[in-house]
Amino acid sequence: MIGNDAAAHVIGQAGGLVIAEASVAGTRLVGSTVASSGIRGDSGLSVVGIWDHGKLRTVDPDTLIEQDMVLVLAGTEEQIGAYNDVFRLANPQHSLVMIVGGGRVGRITSKMLEEAGVKSVIIEKVPERVEAFPDAVIGDATQMDTLKAAHAREAKTVIITTHDDDLNISLTIFFRRLRESFQIISRCTLERNVRTLHRAGADLVLSSATMGANTIFNLVREDDNLLLAEGVLIFPTPVPAILAGRRLADCAIRTQTGCTVIAIEHEGKRVVNPDPFIILPQGGILLLIGTLEAEEKFLRDYKPDLAPESMRRKWRKNG
Known part of the structure; x- marks a missing residue:
């Protein structure tokens, strides 16, 4: 963020x-x-x-x-x-964002930040790529004189945008060692390198493959599910028979599965962020958030009946 x-x-x-x-x-x-x-x-x-x-x-x-x-x-x-x-902080001061790489992604990122009122500076080795950005710094992002020219001391966020995953990994390691508190966001071309970038110190990795997969997932999977980010899902399910009639807190759903109940719907009424002492109704619908692995564990452990299509359509309509 x-x-x-x-x-x-x-x-x-x-x-x-x-x-x-x-x-x-x-x-x-x-x-x-x-x-x-x-x-x-x-x-x-x-x-x-x-x-x-x-x-x-x-x-x-x-x-x-x-x-x-x-x-x-x-x-x-x-x-x-x-x-x-x-x-929310009353008078937030946006810190400088350093963008490493002045290719297409880096330039688009800079323009989007400018539109959002966030000051940024591009560091790029090839002058021709950033001719339209007079404040861009030409040089090697790992050299201290380049970082000084880019006012790196004022930055809290580094966005690494090159298309070379190996280079991005090296840059991530460099900036994490340079300052532990940096927020590091890195582009990733190949899905297999996402974990490596996280291990290198990236706080957020934007994978072209993952973002594409998320979009496809949300288009082709049942419309009653929403993939928010890498492996994070919101999904509805009928209240499992073994949980019906019990207090939400006593079910320990989050502890057992990693899923969190964020809403309960029953007889046309929806309770958002339900009280832990609410009784789970027979025939009701739970709306949960969790990872894909947590969803699989919930379905495996509690084996809820599949929601009829009419129930899914109703949930989608209400959404």
Whole structure:
């Protein structure tokens, strides 16, 4: 997440729910636990996880909120607004973003950041590629004189955009060693190199293959599922018979499977971010968020009956 306004930014919508992410750096949330943070009480949102090097990690009430965390939140648009009213920083100062690579991706990134009001600088070896960017710095991004010219001390984010995965891995290692606190976002051409880039220190890896696969997944898989990011899914399922009639907290769904219940629908009524003491209704629908592996574990462990097509159409319509 580029910038430091601490606002919740929407990353997906499904079934009438909004999923957002929010950096906590600089907010009063840092140092509190999920339970003591006041997020649920002040906004109604649920913290359903945190991003950790591109992967969704589950949280529990005792999870400590740390300075470099990005929260994944679920709720309604109104609740997102309430969260921003309370936790968004009043006068955020966007730090400089360094873009390494002045090819097509780097140039597009720079223009998009400019439109968003975020200052950036491109570092590129070939002058002809960045003729339209007078502030671009010509040189090797691993050389100190080049970094000085690019005002690297003012930057908090580095976006690595070259099409050479090996080079991107080397650059990621270099910038992570240069400054541990850098937010590093790297392009990746080959899917097999995604994990290597994460291990090298990238906070977020944008894989052409993964982004393409996500788009295809959302087009061809049942419309009642939404793939938000790499391996993160929202999906509805009937309340399993073995859970019906029990309190949500007693079911320990998150602990057992890694999935989080973000809504319950029954008899035309939907409860968003349900209370842990709510009784799961027979014939109701659960809306869950989790990784693909967590979804598979939920379905394997609880074996819910397949939702009839009419129920899926209703869920999609309500969404």
